[in-house]
Amino acid sequence: MALADAGVIPPAMTAPRPNRPVVPSAVLGTLIFVVAEVMFFVGLISAFTISRSGAPAGTWPVPGQPTLPKDATLYNTLALLSSGALLLVGQLLHARKKGSSKWAVLASWLLGAAFVALQGREWAQLLSGGLTLTSSRLGAFFYLIVGMHGVHAIGALVVLGLVVAQLFRGALKGGLFFGAQVFWYFVVLMWPVIYARVYF
Amino acid sequence: MSTAAHAEQDHAHGHAHHDEGFIKKYLWSTDHKMIAMQYLFTGMAMALIGGFTVYAFRMQLAFPGMSVPGYGRVTATDYNALVTTHGSVMIFWVAMPVLIAALGNYLIPLMIGCDDMVFPRLNRLSYQLFLISSIVLIASFYVPGGAFGGAWTSYPPLSAKAEYSLTGLGSSMWLLAVALEFAAFLLGGINFVTTVMNSRAPGMKMFDVPIVVWMIIIASILFMASVGPLIAGAVMLLFDQQIGTGFFDPAKGGDPVLWQHLFWFFGHPEVYVVLLPAMGIVAEIITVFSRKKLFAYKTVLYTAIGTGVLSFFVWAHHQFIAGIDPRMANVFSVTTLLISIPVAEMVFVYIGTLYGGSIRLTTPMLWALSFIAEFLLGGVTGIFLGASGSDIYFHDTYFVIAHFHYTFFPIAFIGSFAAITYWFPKMFGKMMNETWGKVHFWGTIISFNFIFIPLFFLGARGDHRRIYDYRHFPDLMKAGMQDMRILATLALLVLLAFQVVFLVNFFYSLFKGAKAPANPWEANTLEWQAPSPPPHGNFPQGLPNVYRGPYEYSHPDRQADWWPQTEPEPTKS
Numbered sequence: 179m180a181l182a183d184a185g186v187i188p189p190a191m192t193a194p195r196p197n198r199p200v201v202p203s204a205v206l207g208t209l210i211f212v213v214a215e216v217m218f219f220v221g222l223i224s225a226f227t228i229s230r231s232g233a234p235a236g237t238w239p240v241p242g243q244p245t246l247p248k249d250a251t252l253y254n255t256l257a258l259l260s261s262g263a264l265l266l267v268g269q270l271l272h273a274r275k276k277g278s279s280k281w282a283v284l285a286s287w288l289l290g291a292a293f294v295a296l297q298g299r300e301w302a303q304l305l306s307g308g309l310t311l312t313s314s315r316l317g318a319f320f321y322l323i324v325g326m327h328g329v330h331a332i333g334a335l336v337v338l339g340l341v342v343a344q345l346f347r348g349a350l351k352g353g354l355f356f357g358a359q360v361f362w363y364f365v366v367l368m369w370p371v372i373y374a375r376v377y378f
Numbered sequence: 379m380s381t382a383a384h385a386e387q388d389h390a391h392g393h394a395h396h397d398e399g400f401i402k403k404y405l406w407s408t409d410h411k412m413i414a415m416q417y418l419f420t421g422m423a424m425a426l427i428g429g430f431t432v433y434a435f436r437m438q439l440a441f442p443g444m445s446v447p448g449y450g451r452v453t454a455t456d457y458n459a460l461v462t463t464h465g466s467v468m469i470f471w472v473a474m475p476v477l478i479a480a481l482g483n484y485l486i487p488l489m490i491g492c493d494d495m496v497f498p499r500l501n502r503l504s505y506q507l508f509l510i511s512s513i514v515l516i517a518s519f520y521v522p523g524g525a526f527g528g529a530w531t532s533y534p535p536l537s538a539k540a541e542y543s544l545t546g547l548g549s550s551m552w553l554l555a556v557a558l559e560f561a562a563f564l565l566g567g568i569n570f571v572t573t574v575m576n577s578r579a580p581g582m583k584m585f586d587v588p589i590v591v592w593m594i595i596i597a598s599i600l601f602m603a604s605v606g607p608l609i610a611g612a613v614m615l616l617f618d619q620q621i622g623t624g625f626f627d628p629a630k631g632g633d634p635v636l637w638q639h640l641f642w643f644f645g646h647p648e649v650y651v652v653l654l655p656a657m658g659i660v661a662e663i664i665t666v667f668s669r670k671k672l673f674a675y676k677t678v679l680y681t682a683i684g685t686g687v688l689s690f691f692v693w694a695h696h697q698f699i700a701g702i703d704p705r706m707a708n709v710f711s712v713t714t715l716l717i718s719i720p721v722a723e724m725v726f727v728y729i730g731t732l733y734g735g736s737i738r739l740t741t742p743m744l745w746a747l748s749f750i751a752e753f754l755l756g757g758v759t760g761i762f763l764g765a766s767g768s769d770i771y772f773h774d775t776y777f778v779i780a781h782f783h784y785t786f787f788p789i790a791f792i793g794s795f796a797a798i799t800y801w802f803p804k805m806f807g808k809m810m811n812e813t814w815g816k817v818h819f820w821g822t823i824i825s826f827n828f829i830f831i832p833l834f835f836l837g838a839r840g841d842h843r844r845i846y847d848y849r850h851f852p853d854l855m856k857a858g859m860q861d862m863r864i865l866a867t868l869a870l871l872v873l874l875a876f877q878v879v880f881l882v883n884f885f886y887s888l889f890k891g892a893k894a895p896a897n898p899w900e901a902n903t904l905e906w907q908a909p910s911p912p913p914h915g916n917f918p919q920g921l922p923n924v925y926r927g928p929y930e931y932s933h934p935d936r937q938a939d940w941w942p943q944t945e946p947e948p949t950k951s
Contacts (some may be wrong), residue, residue, distance in 0.1 A: 193923050193946075194581025203496045207572045210602060214564055217606025221643070225610065225625070225636055232633060311623050315631055318623040322614065 204353035208360040215330070219368055222326065223375050226319045233315070240314040244307035247300060248377040254296040255373050258331075261289035262366030265338075269359055280345040287338050290362070294331050297324065320376065327365070327372055334358070334365045408498035409914055414484035415805070416505045418798075420512060421476035427516070428467040429874055435460040440860075440867035442847045455544060457846045458527025459519070465530030466552065469648070470559050471512055473790035477655040478601075479508070479563065481797055482570050482594040484805065488905035489588050491579025491922045493915045495569045504565035511558035518551035526552035529844075531641060534626035534634045538618040546619070553616050560605050567598035579904065581924035585679075586943065588903050588928040589672065592679055593658030597651045600686045604647035611640030635700050642693035649785065650689040654682055656793030657724055660746045663800050664728050665929050666901045667743040668735025669939050672929040673727050681727075685720040692717055698766045699773045707766040714764030718757055725750055725757075736932075736939075740899075741815035745796035748823050749788045756784030759834065774844065777837025780830040787826060795822075795880070802884075803898045807910040808891030814883040821876030828869030832862040900940045903928045907944050 201209070230238055239245055268282035301321070309317045337358045344350045407413065430448075437444065438452040445451050452460065483501065487494055495501045519525045526548040528537035540546030574587065574595050614625040615637065624630025626637045665672045672678070694702055694710040728750055737743070759781040762768045772778060795818075802810045837843075841854055848854050848863070897906040904924070908916050922944040930941040 194925065196580040197576075197578050197582065199576040201575070203572050203576050206575060207497060207500075207568045210568045210571055210599075211564070214602040214606050217603055218610050219606070221607025221610030221640055222614075224607075225614065225640060228636060228639075229625070229633055233631065237631065311617070311621055315624050318617065318625060322617065322623075326613070 202353070202356060204357040205360055208357040212360060212364045215364060216368070219323075219326070219372070222319075222323045223372065226323060226376060229315060229319065237314075239309075239316045243309050243314055243317070244304055246320060246377045247303070248373075251300065251373060251377055254293050254300070255370060257289050257296065258293040258366055258369050261286045261293065262363060264289065265359060265362055265366075272355070276350070277345070277348060280342070283338070283345055284342050286362075287335065287342050290331065290335050290338065290365075294328060294335065297328055323372060323376055327368060330368075331365050334362050338362055406502070408494070408502045410483045410487050410495050410498070410501060411805075411912065411916075413501050413505050414480045414482075417475045417480035417483060417508065420505075420509060421472050421480060424467050424471040424475070424512060428464055428472055429877065431460040431464040431467070432870065433874060435464070436867040436870050438846070439848070440864040442849055454846045455524060455527060458529075459525040459545070459548070462527050462529050462552075463515075463519075463525055466515070466556070468786070468790060469530065469652070470556060471515065473652045473786065473794075474559075474563060475508060476794045477652055477659075477790065477797075478594060478597060479504070479566050481590075481655060481659070481801075482566065482598070484801070485905065486570055486573055486591055486594065487577070488804075488908060488912060488916055489591050489903055489928075490574055490577065490582060491904045491917065491924060492573065492577035493917070493921070496572045496577055497565075497569050500565045501569050504562045504569070507558050507562035507565070511555045511562065514551055514558065515555040518548045518555070521547045521551065523548050531645070532615070532637075533641075534615060534618065534632075534637050535628060538615060538626050538634075540619070550616060550619050553612050553619070557609065557612055560609060563601060564605065567602050570598045571595055579922050579924050582943075585676065586924055586927045588658075589661040589675065589678055590655065590658030593654040593661075593682055596682050596686050597654040600647045600654075600689065601651045604644045604651075604690065607640045608644035611637055614640075635697065635702070638697050638700055639693070642696045643690075645696065646693040647686070647689045650685055652789050653721075653785070654685070656749065656789040656796075657682070659793050659797045659800070660728060660749050661731075662901075662903070663742045663746040663796055664731050665931065666800075666899050667738045667740060667746075668732050669738070669931045670731055670735040671931055673730035673733075675927065675929065678724060678727050681720045681723050685717060685724075688713065688717045688720065692764075695764050695766070695769070698769045704766075711764060711766045715761065718761065718764075721757060725754060740799075741810070741812055741819060742796050742800035744816065744819045745792050745799060748819070749792045749796060752784060752792060752823070752826070753788040756781060756786075756788065759784060772837060774842060775837035776833040776841045776843055779843055780833035780837060783830050783833075787830075791822075795819075798884070800899070801905075802887065803894030804905055804908075804910050804912070806888050806891075807894050808887050808889075809894045809898065810887040810891060811883050814879055818876055818879040818883065821879065822873055825869045825873035825876065829866045829873065832866045836862050836866075897942075900938075902930060902940050902942050904943055907942055 199206075264282050264286035268279035268286060271282060272279040301324075304317075304320075309320070311318050311321050337354070341350070341355050341358045344354070404412065404416075407416075434446050434449040434452055435457055437446040437449075438457055443451070483495070515525075523540075523545040526532070526537070526543065526545050528543045528545075528549065532549075532552070536542045537549055540549070543549055574591060578587070614623070617623040618625050618627055618632075624632040626632045626634050628634060661672060661678060691713045692710060694706060695714045698707050698710075759777070763772055763778060763781055799810055799815055802808070833841075836859060839859065841859065842851075845851060845854070848860065894910045896908065896910050898910075899906070904922055905912070907922055909918065923946075924943050925946050926941065926943055928943055932939045933941050
C-alpha cells in the first residue's frame with residue numbers, strides 16, 4: 179500500500195469536474211441506430227443495383243409488366259420532404275419557445291401519413307397491373323425496398339404520433355421528441371435516395 | 379441532472395428492491411452486472427452445445443460409420459446439421475455473447491465509473507432477445523427435417539431451396555435465430571457507445587478509458603456498421619425460402635454470389651468484432667501482470683481504429699474461387715495482406731509492454747501470453763489464404779479450418795478464459811484455484827495444438843473440408859491421412875475432457891472459493907476500487923473521481939508499484 183502517500187492527501191482539493199454529455203443520450207442512441215439502418219438500406223440498394231446491372235437485356239423490367247410510376251411518385255416524395263421540413267420548423271420553434279411547435283409537428287405527421295397512404299395506393303395499382311413479389315426480380319426488389327422503407331415510416335409515425343399527443347397535452351418528454359426527430363429525418367432523407375436509385 | 383444525484387437516486391432505488399424474487403432478480407433485472415452474468419452463463423451453456431456437436435462430427439470423421447457414444451450413428455444429414463450448428467453457435471452464441479455482451483456489460487460501467495448503462499431497459503430487452511434466439515436455434519433441431527445443414531455461411535442456392543438443403547423449416551429458423559441475435563447485439567452496442575460517451579466518471583477523459591473498453595466500443599461500432607447489409611441479405615434469403623422470390627436463385631435469374639458479398643461484408647468485420655475485445659482483455663492482463671505501463675496506449679487505440687476501417691475492405695478474399703474478376707481479387711489480396719500490419723503492430727506493442735517488466739505468471743497471464751503465441755500462428759497462416767494465388771489451392775481445405783481455428787480459438791476461448799480467470803474475483807467475490815487453473819491451461823493449450831497442427835498438413839495435402847465419409851475418396855485416404863484425422867480427434871477428446879477441470883474449478887470456486895479482496899491483482903482500473911462483488915449501483919461511497927490514466931504501474935516516485943486511477947496526487951510539501 180502507498181502508506182507514504184496516504185496521510186498527506188487533502189481530500190477534495192483536486193476533485194475533478196464531471197464530464198458533460200456532448201450529445202444527449204437519446205439523440206446519440208438513435209443516431210447509432212440510424213447508422214445501422216442506413217447500412218441496411220445501403221445493402222438493399224446495392225444488391226438492387228448489382229442485380230439490375232447484371233440482368234440480361236430485355237428482362238428488366240420483364241416485358242408486359244408495369245414499369246415503376248416515377249412521375250406520380252414525385253408527389254409522394256414532395257409530401258415526405260415537406261413533412262421533414264415542417265418537423266425542422268417545429269424543432270426550431272420548440273428551441274425558441276416550448277409548446278409553440280405543436281401545429282408544425284402535427285402538420286408534419288399528417289404529411290407523413292399522406293406519404294404512406296399514397297404509397298399504398300401506388301402498390302395497389304402495381305399489384306393489379308401484374309407486378310408482384312414473385313413475378314420478376316424487379317418486383318421482388320421493389321416491394322422489398324419500398325416496403326422496408328414503409329415499415330420504418332409507419333413505425334416512426336407511431337412514435338411521432340405519441341410526440342404530437344404529448345405536445346397537445348403539454349406533457350412533453352424531451353428524450354422521446356429528440357429521438358423521434360432523428361429517426362423521422364432518417365426516414366425522410368432515405369426516401370430520395372431510394373426514389374433516385376430504384377425508380378430511375 | 380448531475381451524475382452524483384443520479385447515483386444517489388439509483389442507490390435508493392437499489393435498496394428499495396433488495397427483497398425482489400428469483401425471477402425479478404435473475405431474469406428481469408436491469409442491472410448491467412446481472413445482465414452480463416445472464417449472457418456469460420448462456421454463452422457457456424451454448425459452448426457446451428458447440429463442443430458436443432464438434433465431438434459428434436469429429437468422431438464420424440476419425441472413425442466413419444461408428445456409433446458415437448452419447449450420440450449414435452451420425453448420418454450425412456446429421457453431419458451437415460452438426461457442422462453448421464458448431465460454426466454458428468461458436469461464433470454467434472459463444473464468442474459474441476461472452477466477449478462483447480457479457481464482458482462489455484460487466485466492465486464498461488465499472489471501468490468508466492458509473493452506476494449502470496444509459497438505457498438499462500434496452501439492455502434487459504437485449505438479453506431477452508438473445509435468449510429467445512438461442513431457444514429458436516435449439517428448437518430447430520426438433521422440427522421436421524432437422525436443423526439447418528447449409529454451413530454457417532448459408533450460401534444459396536443450397537440454403538435458398540428446401541429441395542437442396544433438405545431442411546425447409548430448419549433453414550428459416552436458423553435465419554430467424556441469427557436475426558434475433560443481431561437485434562440483441564444492436565441494442566447492446568447502442569448502450570455501450572452511448573454509455574462510454576456520456577457517463578464517464580468525473581475526471582475521466584477519453585484517453586483515460588482502459589483499452590479493453592475502447593476495444594469493445596470499436597468492435598460495437600464495427601458490428602453496427604457492418605450488420606445492415608447482412609440483415610438485408612437475410613431478409614432476401616428468407617423471402618427466397620418462404621415466398622419464392624428469386625433474389626439468389628439462378629433458376630429465376632438471381633445471383634448467388636450476391637449473397638456472398640452481403641454475407642462477407644458483415645462476415646469479415648465480424649472477425650475483428652470478436653478479435654478486438656480479446657485483444658483488449660490481453661492488453662489489460664499483460665499490463666497488470668508485467669507491472670508496467672502499457673507500451674504506446676494511443677498507438678494501440680489508433681491501430682485498432684485503423685484495423686476496423688480496413689476490415690471493411692477485405693471481404694472478397696473469401697470469394698477468390700467464386701468467379702469474381704481476377705483484377706478485383708488482386709485488390710482484395712492487397713488489402714488483406716495490409717490488415718496484418720496493424721494486428722502485428724498490436725502484438726509488438728504487447729511484447730514491448732512485457733519487455734523489462736516484473737512478470738507474474740498467474741493463470742490469467744498464462745492465457746494472455748498464449749493468446750499472443752497462438753493467434754500469431756493463425757495470423758501468419760492467413761497470409762497464404764489472403765494471397766489469391768495460393769488461396770485457389772488452399773480454398774475449402776482443412777488448411778482453412780486450421781487457420782481460422784488458430785484465430786477463433788484464441789479469440790473465443792483463450793480470450794474468454796483469460797477474462798474469466800482475471801475478473802472472476804470481481805464478478806463473484808471469490809478467488810479461483812490457481813493450481814487447477816494452470817492444469818486446465820496446459821491441458822487445453824497442448825491438446826489444442828495437437829488438434830489443429832495435423833489439420834494444416836492435411837489441408838496442404840488437399841483434404842477437402844466438406845466431406846462426410848473419406849472412405850469414398852481413396853485419394854484422401856493415402857499414407858497416414860486417416861491417422862492424422864484420428865490424432866486430431868483424440869486431441870479434441872483430451873481438450874474437451876480438460877474443460878471439465880475448468881467447470882469444476884469455476885463452480886467450486888463460485889461456492890467454496892477463498893474470499894477475494896477488492897483488488898487482488900493490485901490493479902489500477904476503476905472496477906478494482908469497487909467492492910468484490912460490486913453491489914447494485916457499483917460504488918457504495920459514490921462515483922469515483924479519476925485523476926490519471928489506467929496504466930500507471932511502477933511509477934518511479936512511488937513506493938507501491940501501482941497507482942489507482944482514483945487516488946489523488948499527493949500535495950507537494
